[in-house]
Amino acid sequence: MAEPLRILFLSAEVAPFAKTGGLGDVGGSLPKALHALGFDVRVVMPAYRKIEAGYPGVQSMPLRLDVPTGSGVVHAGAFEGKLPGSEVPVYFIAQNNLFNRENIYGYGDDSYRFAFFSRAAFALTESINWRPDVLHAHDWHSAPAIVWLSTAGQANPRYHGVGSVFTIHNLAHQGLSSWNIFDYLQLYTHSLKEEAYGEVNFMARGIYHANIINTVSPTYAREIMTPDGGARLDGLLRHRQGDLHGILNGLDYDEWNPATDPRLPAHFDLDDLENRAEARRALQATVGLPQIPDVPILALISRLDWQKGLELMGHTLHMLMNSYSGPAQFVVLGSGAAEYENMFAQLAAYHRDKMTAYIGYHAGLAPLIYAGSDMFLMPSRFEPCGLGQMIAMRYGSVPIVRATGGLADTVHDGYTGFSFHDFSVGALWDAIQRATFIYNVDRPNWRRIQANGMSADFSWQRSAQGYAQLYEWAQAQQRYRG
Known part of the structure; x- marks a missing residue:
């Protein structure tokens, strides 16, 4: 029997641990639906203050991550838990100076914080001796992982053949940084025409370097290839349109069910609308x-x-x-x-x-x-x-x-x-x-x-089938390149 495909799932937000919008909902729901299809999914996110302060069911891991950066080796720790109601493991990258803060975003060093998170995620997989088949990164915060994997990461045989999928949740937030960020990530690459001189645009980088790109609806995938909807990246997206797909987000039917929702005064369903x-x-x-x-x-x-x-x-x-x-x-x-x-x-x-x-x-x-x-x-x-x-x-x-x-x-x-x-x-x-x-x-x-x-039917099971297809394509494309 074939081994299950191993998916490294990187997101800055994973509900219920951290959420400001739809990204968190996807991070908390899609991995469970993928697990139900037989995938070995491991979710990795930063250990924000709520995790550092002690979160029910989340334990400290007995390991130290030595994360190489252009500023020298930076030490980090990790916590582990599971997505509620599932067996899907969640790992939290703990670096007190970078993540133990009041908010998730909004800091002048955000690009360095998430670049470190992206690099540390690979160090974590090495520490637990688990090799991914596909990297699935979400929005600009985890795009540095895509860039590193397709450049410097290829010097390590461990990462040969690892495919990559980049999901765009909101194209408007692009993660701009200075070119020094690549020195920090210890990688060498060329500039993109979407980047101003001396600038790095991580949203553009995710689109450019990933094997497969997708957005969270088919119509949005078409809209972002137009000047009106493309947030200045429409040319790059048209260039990659053969690898660009749209898969609708799903709905967590356990949380959102009028027949069982404990927050309602009376339960109802399609066959009993009187309540x-x-x-x-x-x-x-x-x-x-x-x-x-x-x-x-x-x-x-x-x-x-x-x-x-x-x-x-x-x-x-x-x-x-x-x-x-x-x-x-x-x-x-x-x-x-x-x-x-x-x-x-x-x-x-x-x-x-x-x-x-x-x-x-x-x-x-x-x-x-x-x-x-x-x-x-x-x-x-x-x-x-x-x-x-x-x-x-x-x-x-x-x-x-x-x-x-x-x-x-x-x-x-x-x-x-x-x-x-x-x-x-x-x-x-x-x-x-x-x-x-x-x-x-x-x-x-x-x-x-x-x-x-x-x-x-807006179930995550339907959406997960679409992602299963993207993972196969990403792997096939990487094998063809490699």
Whole structure:
């Protein structure tokens, strides 16, 4: 019987140990689905302060890593644990000066911190005597591992034939550094035309050096090859388009399941939607809205920033709350840029009998919003994959989205939700009007759209099959090169 393929999985975020967004969700879920397919997956991430301070189920490893750098050998330690509910090992690279800090990102030496992490991951595999078949690196933070593997790493026979897959979660964050970073990594290479003189762009480097590249939705993979969506890397991506693929992120069905979610007042599923009315009443009571049974409740849960298309929301909410498409209620949960926080807070104060704005973090409210709302808004400028629309559909809230990235791949207009193309108030308002019209006058059709969304398959098992194919291609390409 063939040995299982060994996957070295590098990510700056792995839920529940560290998470700021979708990268953490993927880090915590995809390895479990890969393990279920028979892969020997080992996850490696930095040991941030939460790990150093003591994390349940995470133990210190009796080893010392001697990590070679251009500044000399730097010593590091390691912790080990397992992804919750699985046998997938997680290793944490511990270097007190670099990772034991208040935040994950946002420091002037971030490029050196993650370059060290990337190099130390290989030292860890040597220390535990485990050789990967494929390196799977995520976003710019672990791109230095791809660069090192394809250059200096080839001097070591241990790494001959190791394929590489580079996953782009958000092309906008590119990891710029000075050329000195290559001295630190002890490697020699040439500059790319995407890099200014004396600059290193780790996102570009991951794209250039990896065997296979993928993004987190098929549509986003196409969008980033255009000048509008390519964040100045579209030429390089077009050059690599034969090796560029799009695989939708999945949804953790154990966490997001309305039939078992302990955060809901009543459980429901596609065959028992009556209990959903209880979640609706609980949502109205929790956020202080009148408990009117038939009025459509629209919701938005979002990081409040430019990417999310929130400048379309001000005038749209003004029309919605003034009943231009009939009576409606609105709930927003999120935090971010002050301009958007203030906009929602002011609108909520003005329409206090119809709208509530929760600015900041509110534990437990998100599942209730998904389960109790009728429509879920995501008017994003761009959205590599998006998770909110998948959760909303699973919980019976019909998404209204801009057809971009993963939103275009998951929400099908008139079938599982409503979508619009132009980035304009008029296009968003037209989609909302179409949705509220069907909700108000054609309830059987509404139930059909709701049921289609609830029965859609967004499981990680489906996505993991796609990654299994990428690993085979990466290995084959590396063998051909080698």
